Amino acid sequence: MKEEFLSRLAEIVGADYVSDRPEELYLYSRDPGAQKPRRADGVVMPGTVDEVQQIVRLANREKIAITPMGAGLTLSALTVPLKGGIVLDMKRLDRxxxxxxxxxxxxxxxxxxxxxxxxxxxxxxxxxxxxxxxxxxxxxxxxxxxxxxxxxxxxxxxxxxxxxxxxxxxxxxxxxxxxxxxxxxxxxxxxxxxxxxxxxxxxxxxxxxxxxxxxxxxxxKPAFRDLLLFSSDSVELIPEIIAELSQINLLENCFIITQEKPRWAQHIFYIIVVSGQSKEEFETKKELHNRIFQKYPDKILPVTEEPALTPLRERFLGVPPFAATAADFRKGGGFEYTGAILPIEVIPQAWRSGIEIAHKYDLLYQLGIQLLPNGHSVMLAYSYPFNRAVAEEAGRARGALDETNRLTLELGGIVWKPELPAQKLILEKMDANTRQLMDRIKKTLDPNDIMNPGNWEVT
Ligand SMILES: Cc1cc2nc3c(=O)[nH]c(=O)nc-3n(C[C@H](O)[C@H](O)[C@H](O)COP(=O)(O)OP(=O)(O)OC[C@H]3O[C@@H](n4cnc5c(N)ncnc54)[C@H](O)[C@@H]3O)c2cc1C
The missing domain is CATH 3.30.465.10 (Uridine Diphospho-n-acetylenolpyruvylglucosamine Reductase; domain 3)
Known part of the structure:
Protein backbone atom coordinates (compact mmCIF):
# COMPACT_ATOMS: atom_id res chain seq x y z
CA MET A 1 0.00 0.00 0.00
CA LYS A 2 1.26 3.44 -0.90
CA GLU A 3 2.89 5.38 1.95
CA GLU A 4 1.02 8.45 0.84
CA PHE A 5 -2.38 6.78 1.24
CA LEU A 6 -1.51 5.73 4.78
CA SER A 7 -0.38 9.22 5.72
CA ARG A 8 -3.64 10.65 4.37
CA LEU A 9 -5.52 8.15 6.54
CA ALA A 10 -3.40 9.22 9.52
CA GLU A 11 -4.38 12.84 8.87
CA ILE A 12 -8.03 11.79 9.12
CA VAL A 13 -7.97 9.51 12.19
CA GLY A 14 -4.65 10.28 13.88
CA ALA A 15 -1.43 8.29 13.57
CA ASP A 16 -2.33 5.91 16.42
CA TYR A 17 -5.35 4.58 14.55
CA VAL A 18 -3.84 3.53 11.25
CA SER A 19 -1.30 0.79 10.72
CA ASP A 20 0.42 -1.44 8.23
CA ARG A 21 2.73 -3.02 10.80
CA PRO A 22 3.11 -6.75 10.09
CA GLU A 23 2.13 -7.86 13.60
CA GLU A 24 -1.20 -6.03 13.28
CA LEU A 25 -1.82 -7.08 9.69
CA TYR A 26 -1.21 -10.68 10.79
CA LEU A 27 -4.36 -10.44 12.96
CA TYR A 28 -6.49 -8.71 10.34
CA SER A 29 -5.49 -11.22 7.65
CA ARG A 30 -7.23 -14.23 9.25
CA ASP A 31 -10.19 -15.17 11.43
CA PRO A 32 -10.92 -18.05 13.83
CA GLY A 33 -12.59 -20.22 11.15
CA ALA A 34 -11.18 -22.73 8.66
CA GLN A 35 -10.58 -20.41 5.68
CA LYS A 36 -6.96 -19.73 4.65
CA PRO A 37 -5.42 -16.33 5.58
CA ARG A 38 -5.55 -13.51 3.01
CA ARG A 39 -3.55 -10.33 3.08
CA ALA A 40 -4.87 -7.02 4.43
CA ASP A 41 -2.67 -4.09 3.35
CA GLY A 42 -3.62 -1.78 6.19
CA VAL A 43 -6.06 -1.17 9.01
CA VAL A 44 -7.78 2.03 10.05
CA MET A 45 -9.98 2.72 13.09
CA PRO A 46 -12.23 5.77 12.68
CA GLY A 47 -13.57 7.46 15.81
CA THR A 48 -16.44 9.47 14.25
CA VAL A 49 -18.94 9.18 11.43
CA ASP A 50 -17.31 12.16 9.74
CA GLU A 51 -14.01 10.25 9.72
CA VAL A 52 -15.75 7.25 8.12
CA GLN A 53 -17.03 9.54 5.36
CA GLN A 54 -13.61 11.07 4.78
CA ILE A 55 -12.00 7.60 4.57
CA VAL A 56 -14.61 6.42 2.05
CA ARG A 57 -14.14 9.49 -0.14
CA LEU A 58 -10.36 9.05 -0.08
CA ALA A 59 -10.62 5.32 -0.89
CA ASN A 60 -12.92 6.16 -3.81
CA ARG A 61 -10.46 8.63 -5.24
CA GLU A 62 -7.59 6.14 -4.90
CA LYS A 63 -9.70 3.04 -5.78
CA ILE A 64 -8.63 1.25 -2.60
CA ALA A 65 -10.80 -1.57 -1.25
CA ILE A 66 -12.47 -1.19 2.17
CA THR A 67 -13.53 -4.17 4.27
CA PRO A 68 -15.78 -3.11 7.18
CA MET A 69 -15.29 -5.07 10.36
CA GLY A 70 -17.05 -5.36 13.71
CA ALA A 71 -15.37 -8.12 15.71
CA GLY A 72 -14.56 -10.35 12.72
CA LEU A 73 -16.19 -13.37 14.36
CA THR A 74 -18.42 -14.84 11.64
CA LEU A 75 -15.91 -17.72 11.24
CA SER A 76 -16.52 -17.40 7.46
CA ALA A 77 -13.66 -14.92 6.91
CA LEU A 78 -16.10 -12.23 5.80
CA THR A 79 -13.88 -9.47 7.21
CA VAL A 80 -10.66 -10.83 5.75
CA PRO A 81 -10.10 -8.82 2.54
CA LEU A 82 -10.43 -10.80 -0.67
CA LYS A 83 -8.72 -8.14 -2.77
CA GLY A 84 -6.37 -6.47 -0.30
CA GLY A 85 -6.88 -2.84 0.72
CA ILE A 86 -7.80 -1.62 4.19
CA VAL A 87 -9.82 -3.15 6.97
CA LEU A 88 -12.13 -0.52 8.46
CA ASP A 89 -12.29 -1.57 12.11
CA MET A 90 -15.41 0.02 13.65
CA LYS A 91 -14.65 -0.73 17.32
CA ARG A 92 -14.05 2.89 18.33
CA LEU A 93 -17.60 3.87 17.33
CA ASP A 94 -18.89 2.37 20.55
CA ARG A 95 -21.51 4.77 21.97
CA LYS A 221 -37.09 -9.37 30.48
CA PRO A 222 -39.14 -12.17 32.06
CA ALA A 223 -39.23 -12.67 35.83
CA PHE A 224 -39.28 -16.48 35.50
CA ARG A 225 -37.21 -18.58 33.14
CA ASP A 226 -36.26 -22.26 32.98
CA LEU A 227 -35.42 -25.16 30.67
CA LEU A 228 -37.36 -28.27 29.85
CA LEU A 229 -35.09 -31.07 28.62
CA PHE A 230 -36.05 -34.16 26.65
CA SER A 231 -34.13 -36.84 24.77
CA SER A 232 -35.06 -39.03 21.84
CA ASP A 233 -33.49 -41.20 19.16
CA SER A 234 -36.05 -40.55 16.45
CA VAL A 235 -34.81 -38.15 13.78
CA GLU A 236 -38.07 -38.63 11.87
CA LEU A 237 -40.05 -37.14 14.74
CA ILE A 238 -38.32 -33.74 14.69
CA PRO A 239 -40.65 -32.06 12.12
CA GLU A 240 -43.72 -33.30 14.03
CA ILE A 241 -42.44 -31.90 17.33
CA ILE A 242 -41.67 -28.56 15.66
CA ALA A 243 -45.24 -28.46 14.31
CA GLU A 244 -46.59 -29.14 17.83
CA LEU A 245 -44.40 -26.42 19.36
CA SER A 246 -45.50 -23.95 16.70
CA GLN A 247 -49.13 -24.78 17.32
CA ILE A 248 -48.99 -23.27 20.81
CA ASN A 249 -46.15 -20.85 19.92
CA LEU A 250 -45.31 -19.93 23.51
CA LEU A 251 -41.64 -20.78 23.90
CA GLU A 252 -38.79 -18.30 24.27
CA ASN A 253 -36.18 -20.43 22.54
CA CYS A 254 -35.69 -24.00 21.33
CA PHE A 255 -32.58 -25.96 20.44
CA ILE A 256 -32.42 -29.50 19.12
CA ILE A 257 -28.89 -30.86 19.41
CA THR A 258 -26.65 -33.88 19.26
CA GLN A 259 -22.91 -34.39 19.38
CA GLU A 260 -20.46 -37.26 19.19
CA LYS A 261 -18.45 -36.60 22.35
CA PRO A 262 -19.01 -37.23 25.23
CA ARG A 263 -20.83 -40.48 24.55
CA TRP A 264 -23.97 -39.57 26.52
CA ALA A 265 -24.57 -36.71 24.08
CA GLN A 266 -25.18 -39.02 21.10
CA HIS A 267 -28.97 -38.71 21.47
CA ILE A 268 -31.26 -36.01 20.13
CA PHE A 269 -31.85 -33.49 22.90
CA TYR A 270 -34.72 -31.00 22.87
CA ILE A 271 -33.93 -27.91 24.92
CA ILE A 272 -37.03 -25.80 25.45
CA VAL A 273 -36.60 -22.41 27.11
CA VAL A 274 -39.80 -21.26 28.79
CA SER A 275 -40.26 -17.88 30.43
CA GLY A 276 -43.02 -15.73 31.87
CA GLN A 277 -43.69 -12.49 33.72
CA SER A 278 -45.90 -14.14 36.34
CA LYS A 279 -45.58 -17.50 38.06
CA GLU A 280 -48.95 -18.49 36.63
CA GLU A 281 -47.96 -17.67 33.03
CA PHE A 282 -44.66 -19.50 33.48
CA GLU A 283 -46.19 -22.65 35.05
CA THR A 284 -48.91 -22.80 32.39
CA LYS A 285 -46.35 -22.60 29.59
CA LYS A 286 -44.27 -25.35 31.20
CA GLU A 287 -47.33 -27.56 31.54
CA LEU A 288 -48.38 -27.03 27.92
CA HIS A 289 -44.91 -27.88 26.65
CA ASN A 290 -44.61 -30.93 28.90
CA ARG A 291 -47.88 -32.21 27.49
CA ILE A 292 -46.50 -32.12 23.95
CA PHE A 293 -43.59 -34.37 24.83
CA GLN A 294 -45.72 -36.67 27.03
CA LYS A 295 -47.68 -37.66 23.91
CA TYR A 296 -44.68 -39.72 22.76
CA PRO A 297 -43.80 -41.93 25.79
CA ASP A 298 -42.15 -44.58 23.57
CA LYS A 299 -40.02 -42.12 21.65
CA ILE A 300 -39.20 -39.21 23.96
CA LEU A 301 -38.10 -39.13 27.59
CA PRO A 302 -37.55 -36.23 29.99
CA VAL A 303 -33.88 -35.75 30.93
CA THR A 304 -33.86 -36.07 34.71
CA GLU A 305 -30.51 -37.67 35.43
CA GLU A 306 -26.78 -37.23 35.05
CA PRO A 307 -24.54 -37.26 33.12
CA ALA A 308 -26.69 -35.16 30.74
CA LEU A 309 -28.74 -33.02 33.14
CA THR A 310 -26.13 -30.67 34.60
CA PRO A 311 -24.09 -30.03 31.43
CA LEU A 312 -27.22 -29.26 29.39
CA ARG A 313 -28.63 -26.93 32.06
CA GLU A 314 -25.30 -25.15 32.46
CA ARG A 315 -24.84 -24.78 28.75
CA PHE A 316 -28.28 -23.55 27.77
CA LEU A 317 -29.79 -21.69 30.73
CA GLY A 318 -27.47 -18.69 30.48
CA VAL A 319 -27.97 -15.70 28.17
CA PRO A 320 -26.22 -16.20 25.88
CA PRO A 321 -25.98 -19.98 25.98
CA PHE A 322 -22.48 -21.43 25.59
CA ALA A 323 -22.02 -22.64 22.03
CA ALA A 324 -18.35 -23.27 21.54
CA THR A 325 -18.27 -26.79 22.97
CA ALA A 326 -17.27 -28.03 19.53
CA ALA A 327 -14.10 -25.94 19.45
CA ASP A 328 -10.85 -27.82 19.54
CA PHE A 329 -8.75 -25.83 21.96
CA ARG A 330 -5.50 -27.75 21.42
CA LYS A 331 -2.70 -25.46 20.18
CA GLY A 332 -4.89 -22.54 19.13
CA GLY A 333 -7.47 -24.98 17.85
CA GLY A 334 -10.15 -23.96 15.46
CA PHE A 335 -13.81 -24.48 14.82
CA GLU A 336 -16.15 -23.41 12.11
CA TYR A 337 -19.78 -24.06 11.62
CA THR A 338 -21.91 -23.71 8.59
CA GLY A 339 -25.49 -22.68 9.17
CA ALA A 340 -28.12 -24.21 6.94
CA ILE A 341 -31.40 -22.34 6.82
CA LEU A 342 -33.77 -25.20 6.05
CA PRO A 343 -37.43 -25.91 5.41
CA ILE A 344 -38.83 -28.14 8.16
CA GLU A 345 -39.55 -31.23 6.03
CA VAL A 346 -35.91 -31.86 5.03
CA ILE A 347 -34.56 -31.92 8.59
CA PRO A 348 -34.28 -35.73 8.97
CA GLN A 349 -32.23 -36.08 5.77
CA ALA A 350 -30.09 -33.04 6.58
CA TRP A 351 -29.43 -34.40 10.08
CA ARG A 352 -28.41 -37.90 8.96
CA SER A 353 -26.27 -36.61 6.09
CA GLY A 354 -24.47 -34.19 8.45
CA ILE A 355 -23.32 -37.08 10.62
CA GLU A 356 -22.20 -39.02 7.52
CA ILE A 357 -20.20 -36.05 6.22
CA ALA A 358 -18.40 -35.58 9.56
CA HIS A 359 -17.42 -39.25 9.58
CA LYS A 360 -16.35 -39.19 5.93
CA TYR A 361 -13.87 -36.41 6.78
CA ASP A 362 -12.86 -38.10 10.07
CA LEU A 363 -14.18 -35.19 12.16
CA LEU A 364 -16.39 -35.19 15.24
CA TYR A 365 -19.97 -34.18 14.54
CA GLN A 366 -21.98 -31.60 16.44
CA LEU A 367 -25.40 -30.66 15.09
CA GLY A 368 -27.61 -27.97 16.55
CA ILE A 369 -30.97 -26.73 15.38
CA GLN A 370 -32.29 -23.37 16.46
CA LEU A 371 -35.93 -22.82 15.72
CA LEU A 372 -36.56 -19.75 13.56
CA PRO A 373 -39.59 -17.50 14.07
CA ASN A 374 -42.86 -19.35 14.61
CA GLY A 375 -41.28 -22.64 13.52
CA HIS A 376 -41.51 -21.76 9.83
CA SER A 377 -37.90 -22.84 9.25
CA VAL A 378 -34.78 -23.76 11.22
CA MET A 379 -31.08 -22.97 11.27
CA LEU A 380 -29.17 -26.26 11.40
CA ALA A 381 -25.58 -25.59 12.47
CA TYR A 382 -23.03 -28.22 11.47
CA SER A 383 -19.92 -27.59 13.59
CA TYR A 384 -16.55 -28.99 12.67
CA PRO A 385 -13.69 -28.76 15.18
CA PHE A 386 -10.12 -28.99 13.93
CA ASN A 387 -6.62 -28.45 15.22
CA ARG A 388 -5.28 -25.31 13.57
CA ALA A 389 -1.72 -26.50 14.09
CA VAL A 390 -2.35 -29.40 11.68
CA ALA A 391 -2.87 -28.09 8.12
CA GLU A 392 -4.25 -31.41 6.94
CA GLU A 393 -6.97 -31.28 9.63
CA ALA A 394 -7.99 -27.73 8.68
CA GLY A 395 -8.17 -28.97 5.05
CA ARG A 396 -10.53 -31.77 6.09
CA ALA A 397 -12.73 -29.23 7.92
CA ARG A 398 -12.88 -27.11 4.74
CA GLY A 399 -13.81 -30.23 2.73
CA ALA A 400 -16.61 -31.09 5.18
CA LEU A 401 -17.92 -27.50 5.13
CA ASP A 402 -17.98 -27.47 1.33
CA GLU A 403 -19.83 -30.79 1.14
CA THR A 404 -22.31 -29.65 3.79
CA ASN A 405 -23.01 -26.43 1.90
CA ARG A 406 -23.66 -28.40 -1.29
CA LEU A 407 -26.02 -30.67 0.66
CA THR A 408 -27.88 -27.64 2.04
CA LEU A 409 -28.48 -26.26 -1.43
CA GLU A 410 -29.46 -29.69 -2.82
CA LEU A 411 -32.07 -29.98 -0.09
CA GLY A 412 -33.56 -26.62 -1.07
CA GLY A 413 -32.01 -24.74 1.85
CA ILE A 414 -29.79 -21.64 1.91
CA VAL A 415 -26.30 -21.37 3.40
CA TRP A 416 -26.21 -18.66 6.10
CA LYS A 417 -23.20 -16.27 6.48
CA PRO A 418 -21.54 -18.00 3.51
CA GLU A 419 -17.77 -18.01 3.17
CA LEU A 420 -16.50 -17.27 -0.36
CA PRO A 421 -16.82 -20.81 -1.83
CA ALA A 422 -20.38 -21.03 -0.48
CA GLN A 423 -21.27 -17.61 -1.93
CA LYS A 424 -20.19 -18.93 -5.32
CA LEU A 425 -22.35 -22.04 -4.93
CA ILE A 426 -25.37 -19.89 -4.05
CA LEU A 427 -24.81 -17.51 -6.97
CA GLU A 428 -24.45 -20.45 -9.38
CA LYS A 429 -27.84 -21.74 -8.28
CA MET A 430 -29.55 -18.35 -8.14
CA ASP A 431 -32.12 -17.24 -10.70
CA ALA A 432 -30.22 -15.30 -13.42
CA ASN A 433 -32.43 -12.22 -13.22
CA THR A 434 -32.02 -12.04 -9.44
CA ARG A 435 -28.24 -12.22 -9.88
CA GLN A 436 -28.42 -9.39 -12.39
CA LEU A 437 -30.55 -7.33 -10.02
CA MET A 438 -27.94 -7.81 -7.28
CA ASP A 439 -25.23 -6.78 -9.70
CA ARG A 440 -27.15 -3.65 -10.74
CA ILE A 441 -27.77 -2.63 -7.13
CA LYS A 442 -24.11 -3.13 -6.26
CA LYS A 443 -22.88 -1.14 -9.28
CA THR A 444 -25.33 1.69 -8.58
CA LEU A 445 -24.35 2.02 -4.94
CA ASP A 446 -20.65 1.27 -5.32
CA PRO A 447 -19.53 2.36 -8.82
CA ASN A 448 -15.84 1.92 -8.04
CA ASP A 449 -16.32 -1.51 -6.43
CA ILE A 450 -14.45 -0.57 -3.27
CA MET A 451 -16.75 -2.15 -0.64
CA ASN A 452 -15.59 -5.62 0.50
CA PRO A 453 -15.00 -6.52 -3.17
CA GLY A 454 -15.05 -10.16 -4.18
CA ASN A 455 -17.99 -10.95 -1.89
CA TRP A 456 -21.35 -11.54 -3.60
CA GLU A 457 -19.46 -10.94 -6.83
CA VAL A 458 -21.59 -11.76 -9.82
CA THR A 459 -19.20 -12.62 -12.66
C1 LIG B 1 -18.69 -19.55 19.20
C2 LIG B 1 -19.54 -18.80 18.24
C3 LIG B 1 -20.92 -18.85 18.37
C4 LIG B 1 -21.74 -18.12 17.50
N1 LIG B 1 -23.09 -18.14 17.70
C5 LIG B 1 -23.89 -17.34 16.94
C6 LIG B 1 -25.30 -17.26 17.20
O1 LIG B 1 -25.83 -17.86 18.12
N2 LIG B 1 -26.04 -16.46 16.39
C7 LIG B 1 -25.48 -15.73 15.39
O2 LIG B 1 -26.20 -15.02 14.71
N3 LIG B 1 -24.17 -15.80 15.12
C8 LIG B 1 -23.36 -16.57 15.87
N4 LIG B 1 -22.00 -16.64 15.60
C9 LIG B 1 -21.47 -15.96 14.38
C10 LIG B 1 -20.93 -14.54 14.61
O3 LIG B 1 -19.97 -14.55 15.60
C11 LIG B 1 -21.96 -13.55 15.04
O4 LIG B 1 -23.04 -13.46 14.14
C12 LIG B 1 -21.37 -12.17 15.30
O5 LIG B 1 -22.34 -11.44 15.99
C13 LIG B 1 -20.92 -11.41 14.11
O6 LIG B 1 -20.56 -10.11 14.59
P1 LIG B 1 -19.12 -9.52 14.28
O7 LIG B 1 -18.98 -8.23 15.01
O8 LIG B 1 -18.07 -10.53 14.54
O9 LIG B 1 -19.30 -9.24 12.73
P2 LIG B 1 -18.14 -9.17 11.64
O10 LIG B 1 -17.60 -10.54 11.39
O11 LIG B 1 -17.16 -8.14 12.00
O12 LIG B 1 -18.97 -8.67 10.36
C14 LIG B 1 -19.97 -9.44 9.75
C15 LIG B 1 -20.22 -8.92 8.33
O13 LIG B 1 -20.75 -7.61 8.38
C16 LIG B 1 -19.87 -6.66 7.77
N5 LIG B 1 -19.84 -5.51 8.68
C17 LIG B 1 -19.47 -5.46 9.97
N6 LIG B 1 -19.67 -4.24 10.48
C18 LIG B 1 -20.16 -3.49 9.48
C19 LIG B 1 -20.59 -2.14 9.36
N7 LIG B 1 -20.56 -1.31 10.40
N8 LIG B 1 -21.07 -1.70 8.18
C20 LIG B 1 -21.11 -2.52 7.11
N9 LIG B 1 -20.73 -3.81 7.15
C21 LIG B 1 -20.28 -4.29 8.33
C22 LIG B 1 -18.54 -7.34 7.63
O14 LIG B 1 -17.83 -6.88 6.50
C23 LIG B 1 -18.96 -8.81 7.49
O15 LIG B 1 -19.29 -9.07 6.15
C24 LIG B 1 -21.15 -17.35 16.46
C25 LIG B 1 -19.77 -17.32 16.32
C26 LIG B 1 -18.96 -18.01 17.20
C27 LIG B 1 -17.49 -17.90 17.05
Missing part, protein backbone atom coordinates in the same frame (compact mmCIF):
# COMPACT_ATOMS: atom_id res chain seq x y z
CA UNK A 96 -24.90 3.68 23.17
CA UNK A 97 -26.70 6.84 22.11
CA UNK A 98 -30.18 6.36 23.46
CA UNK A 99 -32.46 3.82 25.08
CA UNK A 100 -36.14 4.55 24.70
CA UNK A 101 -37.86 2.74 27.58
CA UNK A 102 -41.44 3.28 26.40
CA UNK A 103 -41.02 2.33 22.73
CA UNK A 104 -38.34 -0.22 23.70
CA UNK A 105 -35.41 0.38 21.38
CA UNK A 106 -31.73 1.29 21.65
CA UNK A 107 -29.81 3.47 19.21
CA UNK A 108 -26.21 2.31 19.08
CA UNK A 109 -23.06 2.94 17.08
CA UNK A 110 -21.57 0.21 14.91
CA UNK A 111 -18.83 -0.84 17.34
CA UNK A 112 -21.14 -1.56 20.31
CA UNK A 113 -20.67 -5.17 21.41
CA UNK A 114 -23.21 -7.69 22.65
CA UNK A 115 -21.66 -7.51 26.12
CA UNK A 116 -21.65 -3.69 26.23
CA UNK A 117 -25.36 -3.34 25.44
CA UNK A 118 -26.23 -6.14 27.81
CA UNK A 119 -24.27 -4.58 30.69
CA UNK A 120 -25.74 -1.14 29.96
CA UNK A 121 -29.31 -2.45 29.99
CA UNK A 122 -28.74 -4.45 33.18
CA UNK A 123 -27.53 -1.28 34.89
CA UNK A 124 -29.91 1.35 33.51
CA UNK A 125 -32.95 -0.54 32.17
CA UNK A 126 -33.07 -3.86 34.06
CA UNK A 127 -36.52 -4.72 32.70
CA UNK A 128 -35.29 -4.74 29.07
CA UNK A 129 -33.12 -7.06 27.00
CA UNK A 130 -31.98 -7.55 23.41
CA UNK A 131 -31.86 -10.79 21.46
CA UNK A 132 -28.36 -12.10 22.20
CA UNK A 133 -26.51 -14.56 19.92
CA UNK A 134 -24.28 -17.32 21.28
CA UNK A 135 -21.25 -15.65 19.74
CA UNK A 136 -18.43 -14.37 21.96
CA UNK A 137 -19.40 -11.23 23.94
CA UNK A 138 -17.07 -9.05 21.85
CA UNK A 139 -19.17 -9.64 18.70
CA UNK A 140 -20.86 -6.43 17.56
CA UNK A 141 -24.60 -6.02 17.36
CA UNK A 142 -24.34 -4.41 13.92
CA UNK A 143 -22.08 -7.18 12.51
CA UNK A 144 -24.53 -9.79 13.74
CA UNK A 145 -27.57 -8.02 12.32
CA UNK A 146 -25.92 -7.44 8.94
CA UNK A 147 -25.50 -11.20 8.45
CA UNK A 148 -29.12 -11.89 9.51
CA UNK A 149 -27.92 -13.36 12.82
CA UNK A 150 -30.04 -15.17 15.41
CA UNK A 151 -30.34 -14.56 19.13
CA UNK A 152 -31.96 -16.11 22.18
CA UNK A 153 -35.30 -14.39 21.41
CA UNK A 154 -35.37 -15.34 17.72
CA UNK A 155 -38.00 -18.12 17.82
CA UNK A 156 -40.38 -15.78 19.61
CA UNK A 157 -39.69 -12.35 18.11
CA UNK A 158 -37.79 -12.85 14.85
CA UNK A 159 -34.36 -13.07 13.25
CA UNK A 160 -32.18 -10.26 14.65
CA UNK A 161 -32.26 -8.34 11.35
CA UNK A 162 -36.06 -8.20 11.66
CA UNK A 163 -35.56 -6.25 14.91
CA UNK A 164 -34.01 -3.22 13.19
CA UNK A 165 -36.04 0.00 13.38
CA UNK A 166 -33.60 2.19 11.50
CA UNK A 167 -30.04 2.71 10.30
CA UNK A 168 -27.56 5.43 9.49
CA UNK A 169 -25.31 4.42 6.61
CA UNK A 170 -22.28 5.89 4.86
CA UNK A 171 -22.82 5.03 1.21
CA UNK A 172 -19.84 3.72 -0.80
CA UNK A 173 -19.58 7.18 -2.40
CA UNK A 174 -19.39 8.92 0.99
CA UNK A 175 -22.92 10.37 1.50
CA UNK A 176 -24.62 9.87 4.86
CA UNK A 177 -28.11 8.41 4.69
CA UNK A 178 -30.79 7.55 7.27
CA UNK A 179 -33.32 4.76 6.80
CA UNK A 180 -36.59 4.06 8.62
CA UNK A 181 -38.55 6.49 10.81
CA UNK A 182 -35.31 8.34 11.71
CA UNK A 183 -35.21 9.63 8.12
CA UNK A 184 -38.35 11.66 8.86
CA UNK A 185 -38.58 11.95 12.65
CA UNK A 186 -36.17 12.34 15.56
CA UNK A 187 -37.53 8.99 16.85
CA UNK A 188 -35.84 5.79 15.72
CA UNK A 189 -38.95 3.77 16.58
CA UNK A 190 -40.13 2.10 13.36
CA UNK A 191 -39.10 0.57 10.06
CA UNK A 192 -42.62 0.80 8.57
CA UNK A 193 -44.48 2.21 6.67
CA UNK A 194 -41.82 3.70 4.37
CA UNK A 195 -40.25 1.76 1.47
CA UNK A 196 -37.95 -0.72 3.23
CA UNK A 197 -34.45 0.34 2.18
CA UNK A 198 -32.84 -1.67 4.96
CA UNK A 199 -32.66 -4.61 2.54
CA UNK A 200 -29.99 -2.74 0.57
CA UNK A 201 -27.60 -3.45 3.46
CA UNK A 202 -28.87 -6.50 5.36
CA UNK A 203 -27.23 -9.72 4.16
CA UNK A 204 -24.90 -7.87 1.78
CA UNK A 205 -21.76 -8.63 3.83
CA UNK A 206 -20.51 -5.05 3.87
CA UNK A 207 -20.50 -4.75 0.05
CA UNK A 208 -23.04 -1.92 -0.23
CA UNK A 209 -22.18 0.57 2.52
CA UNK A 210 -21.03 1.15 6.07
CA UNK A 211 -23.59 1.15 8.84
CA UNK A 212 -22.61 3.72 11.46
CA UNK A 213 -25.70 3.72 13.72
CA UNK A 214 -28.61 1.39 14.17
CA UNK A 215 -31.80 1.20 16.21
CA UNK A 216 -32.49 -2.24 17.64
CA UNK A 217 -35.71 -3.37 19.30
CA UNK A 218 -35.64 -4.32 22.97
CA UNK A 219 -37.97 -6.75 24.73
CA UNK A 220 -39.29 -7.22 28.27
Missing amino acids: IIEVNQASRYAVIEAGVTQAALRAYLEKHHPGLQHSTPESPPTATIVGNILIHGHGHLTPRYGVNSQMVNGMEVVLPTGELCRLGSCSVSPKWFSRDPLPDLMGLFLGWLGTTGIVTKLSIQLFP
